[in-house]
Amino acid sequence: MSHVLEIKNITKKFGDFTAVELVSFNVEDGGFFSILGGSGCGKTTLLRVIAGFEKETEGELLIRGESMKGIPPEKRAVNIVFQNLALFPMMNVQKNVAFGLQRQKLPAKEVNTRVTEMLERVGLVGFEKKKVDDLSGGQRQRVAIARSLVLRPSILLLDEPLGALDRKLREHMKVELKILQKEIGTTFIYITHDQSEALVMSDKVAVMNEGRFEQLDTPKNLYKNPKTSFVAGFVGESNEFDVLSYADGKLTTKNGCNLVKPDLDFQPKKLFMRPEAFILNPSEGLHDIERMDMKIKAILFDGSNTKICAIINQSNDEVLISLPQNAQFEDLQEGDDLKVGIHRDDLKCYQD
Amino acid sequence: MKKRSGTFYLLMVPVLLWLVVLIVIPHLDMFFRSFRFENDDGLMVFSLNNYLSFFEDKIYWLTFVQTALYSIGVTFLAFVVTFPVAFYLTKVIAKKYSSFMVLLLLIPIWIGELVTIYGWMILLSDNGVINNFLIQIGLINTPIEMLYTNFSMTIGLLYMSMLFMIVPMMSALESLDDSLIEAASDLGASKWTIFRQIIIPYTTPGIASGGIIVFMLVIGDYVAPNILGGKSSLWFTEQIYNKFLATFNWNEGAAFGFLLLLLSSSIIWLALKLTGQKLEKVGS
Numbered sequence: 001m002s003h004v005l006e007i008k009n010i011t012k013k014f015g016d017f018t019a020v021e022l023v024s025f026n027v028e029d030g031g032f033f034s035i036l037g038g039s040g041c042g043k044t045t046l047l048r049v050i051a052g053f054e055k056e057t058e059g060e061l062l063i064r065g066e067s068m069k070g071i072p073p074e075k076r077a078v079n080i081v082f083q084n085l086a087l088f089p090m091m092n093v094q095k096n097v098a099f100g101l102q103r104q105k106l107p108a109k110e111v112n113t114r115v116t117e118m119l120e121r122v123g124l125v126g127f128e129k130k131k132v133d134d135l136s137g138g139q140r141q142r143v144a145i146a147r148s149l150v151l152r153p154s155i156l157l158l159d160e161p162l163g164a165l166d167r168k169l170r171e172h173m174k175v176e177l178k179i180l181q182k183e184i185g186t187t188f189i190y191i192t193h194d195q196s197e198a199l200v201m202s203d204k205v206a207v208m209n210e211g212r213f214e215q216l217d218t219p220k221n222l223y224k225n226p227k228t229s230f231v232a233g234f235v236g237e238s239n240e241f242d243v244l245s246y247a248d249g250k251l252t253t254k255n256g257c258n259l260v261k262p263d264l265d266f267q268p269k270k271l272f273m274r275p276e277a278f279i280l281n282p283s284e285g286l287h288d289i290e291r292m293d294m295k296i297k298a299i300l301f302d303g304s305n306t307k308i309c310a311i312i313n314q315s316n317d318e319v320l321i322s323l324p325q326n327a328q329f330e331d332l333q334e335g336d337d338l339k340v341g342i343h344r345d346d347l348k349c350y351q352d
Numbered sequence: 353m354k355k356r357s358g359t360f361y362l363l364m365v366p367v368l369l370w371l372v373v374l375i376v377i378p379h380l381d382m383f384f385r386s387f388r389f390e391n392d393d394g395l396m397v398f399s400l401n402n403y404l405s406f407f408e409d410k411i412y413w414l415t416f417v418q419t420a421l422y423s424i425g426v427t428f429l430a431f432v433v434t435f436p437v438a439f440y441l442t443k444v445i446a447k448k449y450s451s452f453m454v455l456l457l458l459i460p461i462w463i464g465e466l467v468t469i470y471g472w473m474i475l476l477s478d479n480g481v482i483n484n485f486l487i488q489i490g491l492i493n494t495p496i497e498m499l500y501t502n503f504s505m506t507i508g509l510l511y512m513s514m515l516f517m518i519v520p521m522m523s524a525l526e527s528l529d530d531s532l533i534e535a536a537s538d539l540g541a542s543k544w545t546i547f548r549q550i551i552i553p554y555t556t557p558g559i560a561s562g563g564i565i566v567f568m569l570v571i572g573d574y575v576a577p578n579i580l581g582g583k584s585s586l587w588f589t590e591q592i593y594n595k596f597l598a599t600f601n602w603n604e605g606a607a608f609g610f611l612l613l614l615l616s617s618s619i620i621w622l623a624l625k626l627t628g629q630k631l632e633k634v635g636s
Contacts, residue, residue, distance in 0.1 A: 103545065
């Protein structure tokens, strides 16, 4: 596949502050690419550099092989859906969507056909004459996306567009966006701090921290094999422990929990265990399992997402354990003793 | 209907007093006065003569039209001059500096119109600051006549009214999200298109309410046309003033006053219609 966007060693500084530092990546044509990171990690700055609103301090970016140096936002084949959508309140839906096409001086007839086509695609037929202030959150969202997509950009940049929606609608829009992207085939670059949005929708996700990419991977790999402790802690839920010592394949946590983790070629500092990696009452026959005795401190009921908060007897470390099969463990009570196992591969150790 | 408490009526008293005593009664008095006419027998009778006299003398007409045109012109000039200032103060520089700068801009209002107008006289007169400066640098030999012309009158009217344009315009611009401008530019709009299609339509209510204030101040001003204006700078308020205080014809003065009220109201009504604005929206 060809690369629609190539970013080469982009750095963006604001005075002494480095917002984006030496970031390099390529985006494949037609992909759904997400940049995931906490607030202030530089993801929005990076997006604004791609759109042309900020000028990179160093580095180069190419769109379809062409350098974008000195090209203003209005001349780039890139459109952006803003965090607050930035719909024009004094125009109706039709005029909002037509705005970009009219700037290209297209004949009125073609503008109308393309706007109608686009509104059909996002399911807003019949809303042409409505004021944008009279629309619901989801509809406004779709107007904003239609307004950009109607220009047939090479890349659509989305800056946390689902942030302002309520949870139910957000879940719905996640699926809708993914399907829309597949249908249209435009490359989406999606910025978010919500890992679930990034994991559900994307083909590739880059996790960003303090202006750098920590890891760029498929959502599955990101979750299963986080490369750094930041990714392990940021993507998905995890139990985090400080490691006190490691020798001869045995590690000890700060509070004194001993676990066997063979063959590490570095001195680990952090240990992560996913809540769903734990096995309750593991049978004796299982191999490569670390076994622990625990006491249940609390049961955190949350439907299919119910968890147990338990204390490891040996060390007083607290862990969260997922309880996916509620029915099987329904009779668990606070204060119960629990035998828990975890596969040695699921003990994720990091140097930093 | 909801039963109102005693406090509700008590709080309404000042408003009603203001409206009735200070606005309704004087207007009604003037209104009736404007139809009173002393006939040949020295008796006061009901008559349209006060209004008719306006149409009979060409000078009144001329003044009336000139006042209207200059007021519209000054309002437009006020917009042209203050828009870049308002834009700069809200969108370009940091908030902490802009509030200080607005404070500086408002200083002339604290001083009072009369004093600022004398200030302009010092600047504009034949041996004033500007002429002196131009002669000193050798650009001109004889002073340019600026004071006591329509030009100096326009400057005076503009200067004392334009600050009232800045405030509503700034609040309109402040509520304009920068991302709207960025979005327009992202969709391929040039700077001129953004100004015309996004910024102006968005700030129209602010411009309209500022425009109404400026227009009303200008059309009803007396000091600037009287002091800074020349022989040809006829202003309708001067005619009204003359009726009341020079010829002591209060009845005709009242009629002229109502004509001015009618003129300003209809121009504002027309302007709102043309720009598609609603008075309630502009007023808020």
